[in-house]
Amino acid sequence: MPELQILSYNVNGVRAAIKNGLLDWLRAHPCDVVCLQEIKADDDAFDTSVFRELGYESYTFPAVKKGYSGVAILTRIQPDAVVRGCGITAYDDEGRNIRIDIGDLSIMSAYFPSGTTGDERQSVKMKYLDDFFDYIHDLQKTRSKVVICGDYNIAHTEIDIHNPVSNKDTSGFKPEERAWMTRFFESGFVDTFRHICPDPHQYSWWSYRANSRANNKGWRIDYISVTQNLKDAVLSAAIYQDAVHSDHCPVYLRLRQ
Numbered sequence: 001m002p003e004l005q006i007l008s009y010n011v012n013g014v015r016a017a018i019k020n021g022l023l024d025w026l027r028a029h030p031c032d033v034v035c036l037q038e039i040k041a042d043d044d045a046f047d048t049s050v051f052r053e054l055g056y057e058s059y060t061f062p063a064v065k066k067g068y069s070g071v072a073i074l075t076r077i078q079p080d081a082v083v084r085g086c087g088i089t090a091y092d093d094e095g096r097n098i099r100i101d102i103g104d105l106s107i108m109s110a111y112f113p114s115g116t117t118g119d120e121r122q123s124v125k126m127k128y129l130d131d132f133f134d135y136i137h138d139l140q141k142t143r144s145k146v147v148i149c150g151d152y153n154i155a156h157t158e159i160d161i162h163n164p165v166s167n168k169d170t171s172g173f174k175p176e177e178r179a180w181m182t183r184f185f186e187s188g189f190v191d192t193f194r195h196i197c198p199d200p201h202q203y204s205w206w207s208y209r210a211n212s213r214a215n216n217k218g219w220r221i222d223y224i225s226v227t228q229n230l231k232d233a234v235l236s237a238a239i240y241q242d243a244v245h246s247d248h249c250p251v252y253l254r255l256r257q
Contacts, residue, residue: 003235004255005031006107008149008224010104010205010248013040014072017245018050023245024052025110031252033100034074035109035149039065050243061085063095070095071109071150086135091128106143110150115171122171125153129180137187141228148189148225151248152206156181157192159200160220172221189225196237204239205248213244224253233257 007029011017014036026034034056039046041062048058056074061084063069073082079100085092099108112129115122140146154187158164167173185191193202203218212218226234233256240250 002257004033004105004257006033006035006147006149006224006253006255007031007250008035008037008109008222008252009243009250010037010111010151010246012038012248014046018047020245022245023054024051025245029240029250030055033107034125035107036072036074037070037109037111037151039070039072039095041070042066046072059062059084059098059100061095061098062095068094069111071092071098071111072227073098073100073107073109075100075102078167086132088131088135090124091131096128099121101143102160103247104143105145105147106139107147108149110148110152112151112153114153115174122174125171126176126180129177133180133184133187140188144227145230146227147230147253148223150255151222152181153221154178154181155219156185160203160218162201162203162217172219185225188228188230190228190234192224192226193220193237193239193251195231195234202239203241204251208247215245222248222251224251226253226255230255 035251043060046060051058051074055076058074059082079102079119081101082144086097097110099106115125153172155161155173161167161173203220204222206213206218235254235256238252243249
């Protein structure tokens with residue numbers, strides 16, 4: 001396969017997204033691999049048959065707590081391996097990471113914690129960021145080509161958020177979170193969308209409040225990042241702001257194999 005098309009989508013509940021037309025949208029926007037976050041469904045509630053009809057095999061990693069968090073990968077390519085979790089119980093219980101290996105390429109669906117509910121969860125988020133940084137760099141020792149799809153729950157720069165001034169101390173745009181993103185990218189990862197598109201006002205999440213989506217008052221917190229050795233393989237990247245099955249929208253990457 002000369003090219004690989006990858007989609008990442010925080011569906012904010014896979015069953016709700018299906019009711020909102022997700023399957024028809026996927027049928028019209030076929031990809032080789034689709035990474036989902038916040039599926040909010042355990043294995044009994046995740047209907048693999050509807051995705052199989054679209055040509056995808058489903059691999060899920062739900063949270064222990066019902067109706068919370070969880071990630072999945074839909075793929076039309078048979079993976080050589082499926083790895084659920086990162087080996088840290090606190091995060092694995094929340095269904096934060098799942099990875100498939102296809103040849104020498106690893107593709108991960110990741111749902112980073114949110115800190116919006118208070119100081120305790122913000123502390124969990126910052127600890128996760130540090131632990132994830134160590135985990136992903138350790139993984140690179142054996143899997144050098146890595147694609148990390150997901151909801152990072154951080155807007156990196158001022159052009160990634162509609163109002164950087166009023167949100168400068170808001171979780172998701174705090175200086176220490178943005179500094180982590182800078183450190184992450186400087187450590188050998190590429191923000192594929194920004195690599196292709198430098199334009200502002202390109203968002204992937206909008207609050208349900210105050211007609212935010214209609215007014216495009218959003219945040220870009222969903223990313224597909226690749227290791228530096230894949231930078232030249234990035235053919236195109238996009239954000240599908242017209243997809244309205246969730247408070248997020250999908251982000252897309254076309255990669256040369």
